Amino acid sequence: MGGFATHEKPLQSDEAVKDLFYHYADDLYRFALYSVGNHDDAKDIVQDVFLKAYRSFGNFRQEAQCKTWLFQIAKNQIRDHFRRSRVRKTAFRKENKVPNRFTEFDSDIEIQDALSRLKENFRQVLILRFIEDLSVRDTADILHWSEAKVRTTQHRALKQLRTIFEDGHPSGKRKGMNHHEG
């Protein structure tokens, strides 16, 4: 957890948002990047997240963790992004090059590709839990789930990702598109 989890004194928006930005921009960028699969879209999402944070900073409840709060905004931005663009497939996916064996998933892009084949809730829970290293509780807060649901979904997501690594596609079958659950 970052150092902005709790603030003892009221935050002044300019400086505080600047601190928040430089502290959490990378985390949010990764969350956005692996969710939407596009560098430019991810940057736009991060920018929108902090712009919203700027505007709603006065309404920010100090008892809430900054990181959780920002990730909640990011999650909504990602959902809006999918609604707007209706893009289910991500730009980095290489339709003509689908690894068939686990051993081929060595590069980051290939791992991202495997991630992108998951359902969105599977993908998000894995990003938050194992890329951003958030606790089950924080993940549950961000996704507005129960902790039990986080654990269950995490388990299923790992299982499916392993299947992809092994067989090259979820559930052992090659599918052209993932289904977005907004």
Added chain:
Amino acid sequence: MKDEQEVIKRLNRLSEKRLSADEKNAMFQRIQNDFHEAPSKRRNRWFVWGAGATVVLITLVVLFSYRDALIGERVPPALSATETSFTGSGVSPIRNVSNEQIFPVVNSASDQSHIRTLFKATIKGHQGAIFDQADSVWRDGNWRNAKGKSGPRYVASSLNSGKGDRNLPRITVYNMNNSSGVIAKTTFIPPRRIGHLTIIEISNGGKVIHFLSSSGKSGTFNFETHEWHFSGGNKIPQLGSRSLGELVRSSIKQNGKNDKLYLVMYYKSKHDGRNVPGVRKYFSQEIRKQHAGVPTVLYGPSYIVIARGLFKPTIKDGIANTAIIAYTGDGRVEWRYFLNIDLSAFQSMETTLLKTGPVHELPTGPKQ
């Protein structure tokens, strides 16, 4: 794949992905710029919306103000001066079609709306028919009885439309409620047949009406004493051996200009003497079509007032009862002449008036 830990380990590798320092700086700069520009953009947006709403509101107000003109009931400018003379006494002439006021004479939008409601509410009933065929209708303040009930009072003049002598004029007072229902009706019949009566004033707190008749008589009637007074002689110039065209021309020559000459036309069906809305509409359209820009007023189901000009009706059937009225410079009637013209017999009214035409004086009863 050996186990889940291997998958997690590979996922953890992705956590090393970061934005460059330049990207972060540029991004934060954009965030700050957007944040500080946004309020002014929002203000601009509100300004645009506010300006648009204001324009719409003003347009609606203007349209509402000129709705009468837009729906076709326009007031001849030359009559405005005479209209105002009615408002000083506190009574409001609602319609006045056969005297020198000529026309409707509704001096406020609420009056106009009210009389429309009145006509609409009673058009199928007896009172509606009377109002419909009345020579003039005035709204004369409000009545109030001992029980505290009150409502608008109307005074109308008309010819007898029922049994008996159809040329017998009468004056009827209607006490209405606020729903345009008739609470009480009192009819007064003058002792003389003097043709159409046109109420020109109501004075003494609504007790005395002043009228002009189509036979050239003027007079008063007192509602309290029920006394009638008549005065004046025959003001209608004798047609004699002259044609109406000659009469009009002489009048124009005498007055030096012809903008004081008005035509008042009553149009009724030749079948039963009642109004035919379809014909009225056609008539109105025909006049407007041929005299675009000429002040033309259509008022009531059976009356058409045309100001400033002659016209060429092309009505194929029906009888038009027409009055030609010449005005003096101050708006008083110099003379008027009622005609009974079968429009279908003429190619144009202009021809009829100025050249030839078998025009006939409208019967107004025996000479006094």
